[in-house]
Amino acid sequence: MWQRFAPALPANPWNWIAVWRRNFLVWRKVALASILGNLAEPMSSLFGLGFGLGMIIGGVEGTSYISFLAAGMVATSAMVSATFETIYAAYARMQTNCTWEAVLCTPLTLGDIVLGEVAWAASKALLAGTAITIVAVALGYAEWSSIPYALPAIALTGVTFASLAMVVSALAPSHDYFIFYQSLILTPMMYLSGAIFPMSQLPGSFQRIAALLPLTHSVDLIRPAMLGRPVDSVGLHVGALCIYAAFPFLVSAVLLRQRLMR
Amino acid sequence: MSTAAVDLFQVSKFYDDRVVVDALSFTVSPGECFGLLGPNGAGKSTLARLILGVASPDAGKICVLGEPVPARARLARRGIGVVPQFDNLDLQLTVRENLLVFGRYFAMSAAEVKAVTPSLLEFARLENKADARVSELSGGMRRRLTLARALINDPQLLVLDEPTTGLDPHGRHLIWERLRSLLARGKTILLTTHFMEEAERLCDRLCVLEHGRKIAEGQPHALIEQQIGCQVIEIYGGNPHELLPLVRPQVQRAEVSGETLFCYVTDPEQVRLRLANRTNLRFLQRPPNLEDVFLRLTGREIKD
Numbered sequence: 001m002w003q004r005f006a007p008a009l010p011a012n013p014w015n016w017i018a019v020w021r022r023n024f025l026v027w028r029k030v031a032l033a034s035i036l037g038n039l040a041e042p043m044s045s046l047f048g049l050g051f052g053l054g055m056i057i058g059g060v061e062g063t064s065y066i067s068f069l070a071a072g073m074v075a076t077s078a079m080v081s082a083t084f085e086t087i088y089a090a091y092a093r094m095q096t097n098c099t100w101e102a103v104l105c106t107p108l109t110l111g112d113i114v115l116g117e118v119a120w121a122a123s124k125a126l127l128a129g130t131a132i133t134i135v136a137v138a139l140g141y142a143e144w145s146s147i148p149y150a151l152p153a154i155a156l157t158g159v160t161f162a163s164l165a166m167v168v169s170a171l172a173p174s175h176d177y178f179i180f181y182q183s184l185i186l187t188p189m190m191y192l193s194g195a196i197f198p199m200s201q202l203p204g205s206f207q208r209i210a211a212l213l214p215l216t217h218s219v220d221l222i223r224p225a226m227l228g229r230p231v232d233s234v235g236l237h238v239g240a241l242c243i244y245a246a247f248p249f250l251v252s253a254v255l256l257r258q259r260l261m262r
Numbered sequence: 263m264s265t266a267a268v269d270l271f272q273v274s275k276f277y278d279d280r281v282v283v284d285a286l287s288f289t290v291s292p293g294e295c296f297g298l299l300g301p302n303g304a305g306k307s308t309l310a311r312l313i314l315g316v317a318s319p320d321a322g323k324i325c326v327l328g329e330p331v332p333a334r335a336r337l338a339r340r341g342i343g344v345v346p347q348f349d350n351l352d353l354q355l356t357v358r359e360n361l362l363v364f365g366r367y368f369a370m371s372a373a374e375v376k377a378v379t380p381s382l383l384e385f386a387r388l389e390n391k392a393d394a395r396v397s398e399l400s401g402g403m404r405r406r407l408t409l410a411r412a413l414i415n416d417p418q419l420l421v422l423d424e425p426t427t428g429l430d431p432h433g434r435h436l437i438w439e440r441l442r443s444l445l446a447r448g449k450t451i452l453l454t455t456h457f458m459e460e461a462e463r464l465c466d467r468l469c470v471l472e473h474g475r476k477i478a479e480g481q482p483h484a485l486i487e488q489q490i491g492c493q494v495i496e497i498y499g500g501n502p503h504e505l506l507p508l509v510r511p512q513v514q515r516a517e518v519s520g521e522t523l524f525c526y527v528t529d530p531e532q533v534r535l536r537l538a539n540r541t542n543l544r545f546l547q548r549p550p551n552l553e554d555v556f557l558r559l560t561g562r563e564i565k566d
Contacts, residue, residue: 098350106367
């Protein structure tokens with residue numbers, strides 16, 4: 001049993017770094033375009049919604065709407081960045097470019113590759129989330145002191161959504177199927193999780209569903225940190241995100257083994 | 263522990279009840295070039311995947327470089343270099359960066375990769391292309407880079423899956439010459455191919471495959487001598503089924519494949535004389551080769 005699944009697991013705690021470094025080397029050549037592309041959408045949402053709706057709404061939960069939204073945009077951009085890196089770029093490396101196939105002929109295992117890809121996608125999420133946090137801080141929408149607390153939460157959000165997206169990549173027969181994940185899972189999650197408006201505005205049954213979503217836990221960690229408020233139930237949120245990261249990681253590794261190592 | 267570089271015993275592999283490898287056994291000795299020869303779909307690439315531990319056999323035992331595969335395939339792969347059937351180089355990276363990235367998968371430091379890079383580039387005849395992106399290289403150059411990449415870990419065993427498919431004759435000859443130099447350095451090569459000429463030129467021993475089964479094994483010239491052992495005359499330009507009864511008394515054996523009649527004869531002149539009154543026929547007389555062996559064993563040509 002163990003021997004059957006050993007190739008799907010990381011062989012040791014450091015092999016994944018070689019996969020991460022390969023992706024970093026390729027990314028470095030297009031870094032500026034990549035950063036601008038990743039930031040444009042959350043920034044335009046932040047300023048468009050923040051200023052536009054902010055004028056109508058006024059304050060939310062004791063702060064300006066744009067400050068409230070900034071934390072939501074940080075969590076959402078980490079989610080989107082990790083997801084897109086996994087379902088588009090990592091999927092292309094697996095399916096179209098056969099990059100993974102080349103790595104499977106070396107002493108690395110499939111688990112090493114998956115871990116390296118998840119860590120890489122989380123790194124891109126951290127970069128996107130951090131950039132928005134810095135802009136928000138520079139414009140006075142968040143506290144400078146919040147950055148050391150927000151960064152680990154952004155990184156954990158990245159790992160969680162990269163793992164979840166890896167399951168989608170493992171199951172998708174082609175690129176065309178990813179739109180379902182985006183429109184049926186990610187977009188509703190963004191509206192339910194309290195990223196854009198307070199969860200208390202939702203009907204009771206929706207609130208109970210929303211409390212289970214991973215993005216809700218990210219927002220609940222990142223928003224108080226950015227607004228310089230104490231975070232409630234840190235253990236619960238971190239634990240929930242860790243479960244959402246670990247379980248899908250194992251499921252994706254087993255599914256990918258069946259897909260690639262038949 | 264086996265001293266063979268590769269040892270397969272009664273290995274079978276099924277995909278959805280379809281037999282891809284059928285109770286196959288063979289042994290590759292250190293330092294030899296062993297060929298797996300067969301048409302597309304014979305199970306050659308599946309065998310390469312089984313030997314690398316990327317796929318698991320449904321029956322039988324595999325041992326590579328003294329390690330049981332797939333159980334300890336990761337350890338075996340430390341000593342293996344692979345040239346896959348289709349290039350999977352990193353197109354966005356330069357030649358030098360491709361070697362660096364691959365060296366890291368074998369836990370080599372940047373300094374270690376840097377130290378071996380000049381000799382690998384020289385081997386691949388890519389000294390002037392070190393900082394060119396792979397997307398700028400020709401097909402032959404990419405193939406040679408893939409071969410150089412496979413040598414980054416100084417492997418004992420090279421697994422080459424159709425290494426010259428898609429190359430022009432010049433590119434193919436250059437790869438063959440490079441492979442011979444590796445054999446001279448004592449490397450073991452396991453080569454899959456459907457090119458008869460490649461198998462005949464490079465391989466010390468061959469296993470001829472059809473539908474995942476071994477249909478012959480031995481040294482190329484011994485196989486040709488055993489299975490054919492006489493001259494071949496190919497006749498085309500007429501209806502081969504109509505010609506067959508006419509030449510039957512003069513030949514040891516004859517096969518029809520497509521529009522060609524293959525005659526195996528000790529005295530080709532007798533066949534020419536027999537058909538002398540037929541115009542429009544074209545004759546090609548040549549020594550026997552592995553193509554004839556395959557045709558004899560399977561009743562069909564290896565070409566797709």
